[in-house]
Amino acid sequence: MxxxxxxxxxxxxxxxxxxxxxxxxxxxxxxxxxxQKAEADAAAAKAAADEAAKKAAEEAAAAAAATEAAATEAAAAAGDAAAAATEAAGDAAAAAGDAAAAATEATTEAAGEAAAAATEAAGDAAAAAGDAAATATEAAGDAAAAATDAAAAALDPANFNADGVVALIDGSSLDAATKATLKTAVEAAKSNPALVADTIAQVKTALGM
Structure with missing residues (x-):
């Protein structure tokens, strides 16, 4: 057993x-x-993930660098544009100042020339007026003298002219009644030479001569 x-x-x-x-x-x-296979697959997956992460980090860094470079370039361009705008504004302001100064100078010069021309014209007008007044005064004096001479000639008994004496009476400032009386006396002297001297004296007295 x-x-x-x-x-x-x-x-x-x-x-x-x-x-x-x-x-x-x-x-x-x-x-x-x-x-063992799972461990190898895990290692391979880890390596692939590490490689992908590395590649992604490199791409992100490159993108960040490109973005920074673009931002820097844009900032520089903006600075240049601002400087150009400032310079253009300064040039425009300077040009406006020059234009204003030129306009002021031209206006002042034109006003001065106009004032001088006006003064000269006024002087010429005053001189012309003075000359005209002197001429008129002289002419008036000549006319008065001529009238006085004509009146004296008309009232000369030796050169008695009834029509001339009547014209002298009509041209005077005597009233109508006095003119009528004098002209009646002249007409009587025209018919009677003996009355000429008294009639002429009467006319002279009435005319204030």
């Missing part, structure tokens, strides 16, 4: 060893291989 037990135990051990060799060990090896 002990021999049978030993043989049975040996058979069981052999069966267990066979099961381990043909079932359990291959499963362990498969698990180990799978774990």
């Amino acid at each position: 002990n021999k049978s037990v030993v043989i049975g135990a040996i058979v069981v051990l052999l069966a267990a060893g066979g099961y381990y060799q043909f079932s359990y060990k291959p499963a362990q090896e498969a698990v180990a291989a799978a774990a």
